[in-house]
Structures are given as C-alpha cells and as structure tokens.
Amino acid sequence: MTAVEHLPPQTAAAAPRAQRRDLAEVLLNAYIVIFFAYMFLPLLLMVVAAFNASPTPSVIDWQGFTLKWFTALPQDKRFVQGLVHSLIIAAGVIAVSLPLGLAGALVLTRLGGSSASILYTALVSPILMPGIVLGVTTMIFWRDAFGVEAGLLTAALAQSSFIASYCMLLFMARLQRQDRILEEAAADLGASPWFTFRRITLPFLRPTLLTAAVIAFLQSIENYNTTFFAIGASWTLVTEISSRMRFGLSPTVNAIGAIFVLLTVAFAIVWVILRRRDMKGKA
Numbered sequence: 001m002t003a004v005e006h007l008p009p010q011t012a013a014a015a016p017r018a019q020r021r022d023l024a025e026v027l028l029n030a031y032i033v034i035f036f037a038y039m040f041l042p043l044l045l046m047v048v049a050a051f052n053a054s055p056t057p058s059v060i061d062w063q064g065f066t067l068k069w070f071t072a073l074p075q076d077k078r079f080v081q082g083l084v085h086s087l088i089i090a091a092g093v094i095a096v097s098l099p100l101g102l103a104g105a106l107v108l109t110r111l112g113g114s115s116a117s118i119l120y121t122a123l124v125s126p127i128l129m130p131g132i133v134l135g136v137t138t139m140i141f142w143r144d145a146f147g148v149e150a151g152l153l154t155a156a157l158a159q160s161s162f163i164a165s166y167c168m169l170l171f172m173a174r175l176q177r178q179d180r181i182l183e184e185a186a187a188d189l190g191a192s193p194w195f196t197f198r199r200i201t202l203p204f205l206r207p208t209l210l211t212a213a214v215i216a217f218l219q220s221i222e223n224y225n226t227t228f229f230a231i232g233a234s235w236t237l238v239t240e241i242s243s244r245m246r247f248g249l250s251p252t253v254n255a256i257g258a259i260f261v262l263l264t265v266a267f268a269i270v271w272v273i274l275r276r277r278d279m280k281g282k283a
Contacts, residue, residue, distance in 0.1 A: 043261055045059050046261075047257070047258040049254045050251060050254035050255045050257070051067070051258075052251070053066040053068070054251070057249050057250070057251050057254045069254065070255045070258075072252055072255075073255055073256065076252065079237065079240060081235075082238075082239070085152055085236045086220070086236040086237045088156075089152055089156045089220055089227070090220040092152070092157075093163055093216050093217075093219075093220040094216045096156065096157070096160040097160045097163045097166075097212075097216045098209065098212055098213060100164040100168070101164045101165070101166070101170070101212060102167070102168075102171050104123045104168040105168045105169075105170075106171075108123070109172060109175040123168060124168075125165075126161050126162035126165050127165045130225070131223070132225055132226075134158050134161050134226045135155075135229030138161065139154050139158070150230060150232025150233070150234075151233075151234050154230045154231065155230045155231040155236070158226045159219070159220050159223055159226055159230075162226070163220065166215055166219065167212040167215070170211060170212045170215070171205065174205055178201070178204055183201065186199075222238060237256070
C-alpha cells in the first residue's frame with residue numbers, strides 16, 4: 001500500500017490539491033521572474049554599458065570602468081539644447097493638458113444619457129489615433145490657419161491633443177468617487193459654482209492633479225512620433241537621439257538612458273516614502 005492509502009480519506013483527498021497548489025505557486029513565481037527579467041534586464045544592461053570604456057555600447061566587450069560618457073554629455077550642445085526644448089514642451093503640455101482634461105472630466109461626470117457616451121468617444125479618440133497623424137495635422141492646421149511655423153509651440157499642442165485625454169481619464173476616475181452631497185450643500189447655502197469648485201472640488205482633485213502632471217510630463221518627454229512631425233526644424237532630446245542612432249550606436253545614449261533610469265527610480269522611492277508618511281499621518 002502507498003503512503004497516501006494509509007492516510008484518512010479527507011487527508012488523502014487534500015494531498016493532490018496541495019500538490020497542485022505548490023505547482024501553481026512554482027509556475028507563478030517562475031512567470032514573475034521571467035516577466036521582470038523581460039522588463040528590466042535590457043535596462044540593466046543599458047546602465048552597465050554606460051560605464052564601459054568601449055567606444056561601442058557593450059557589456060561583453062568590457063574595456064574598463066569609466067565615467068567619460070557622462071562627463072561628455074554637458075559638452076554636447078545639441079543634447080543639452082534638446083533637453084531644454086523637451087522641458088519647455090513638457091511645461092506647455094502640462095499647462096494645456098490639465099485644464100482641458102479637467103474640463104472634459106467635469107462635463108462627462110455631470111452629463112448623462114447617450115450624449116455623454118458620444119462625447120466620451122470623441123474625447124478619448126486622440127489616444128487611439130496614430131502619432132504621425134496628430135503631428136502632421138497639427139502642424140498643417142496652425143501653419144495654414146494662423147501662420148504659425150512648426151516649432152516648439154506646435155509640438156506642445158500636438159502632444160496635448162492626446163495627453164489631455166489621459167489626464168481626463170484620471171480626473172474622471174477621481175470624480176466618480178466624489179461625494180456630490182458636499183457640492184449640493186454648498187449650493188444650498190448660496191455658494192457660487194466657482195466658489196464650490198475652488199473650495200470643494202479642486203482640493204478633492206489635488207492628488208490627481210499631481211499624478212496627471214507627472215504622467216503628462218513623462219508622456220511628453222518620451223514622445224517621438226507626434227513630436228517629430230510637428231516640431232519642424234527644431235528638435236528635442238528624443239528626436240536628437242533618434243537622429244544619432246542612424247549613424248551608429250553611441251555610449252552617450254546609454255549614459256542618457258542611465259540618468260533617466262536612475263532619476264525615475266529615485267523619484268519612485270521618494271514618492272513611496274512620502275505616501276507612507278502621509279498614510280501614517282492620517283492613521
């Protein structure tokens with residue numbers, strides 16, 4: 001007789017289930033490891049290659065540890081100017097996308113019926129539209145209608161046309177959890193709509209405003225397709241990196257990527273620490 005046959009009936013029936021759970025747990029852990037390796041291993045290799053003295057990015061052909069690719073970045077005027085252009089465009093995108101997204105979210109959360117569904121589809125559609133189309137149409141529209149040549153302004157407007165939709169979705173998710181009784185009570189007490197929005201709705205949306213600003217900034221900094229076709233003769237950091245890649249790989253690109261990765265990780269750590277402190281303060 002096997003060991004399972006000596007066990008009570010309930011215990012014998014539970015043994016296969018426990019084995020299946022153990023197998024499922026092993027498979028899940030293996031999937032998680034593969035997933036994170038697929039996501040972060042290329043980034044890790046890119047960061048390591050940024051410290052390699054080899055003139056071509058590599059982690060296999062290691063020629064010694066160096067920081068010269070990082071020190072060379074401030075001397076590259078095109079990269080520095082491209083970063084400045086990217087920051088200017090990102091600031092403009094935030095300034096345009098947040099009010100537009102908030103306005104769309106307020107209208108949709110307070111508008112009912114089929115008209116809300118139609119308007120929602122129209123406002124979300126820029127997310128699904130190819131970036132090339134958004135960039136070209138924005139450039140042509142502002143040039144022909146207002147005589148504005150392609151540049152930083154048209155690039156910021158082209159990016160805002162779809163980034164505002166992301167902001168709108170964030171605001172809608174927050175507004176759907178809002179207790180409308182406070183606004184109704186303020187209206188009953190004679191408060192104007194602007195006063196109600198400024199003292200009740202806006203403070204409720206403050207966390208989402210910060211989140212939407214960060215997402216708009218990141219979406220703007222990394223955008224290529226829309227920016228490339230709307231910026232004309234000017235350039236951003238991303239478009240400059242792309243143009244350099246056509247002439248071969250450069251370790252300076254790895255250095256830029258390493259800086260962005262480190263800044264992102266540092267920002268995430270600070271954000272988590274602040275959130276935990278905020279949660280402890282509320283508790």
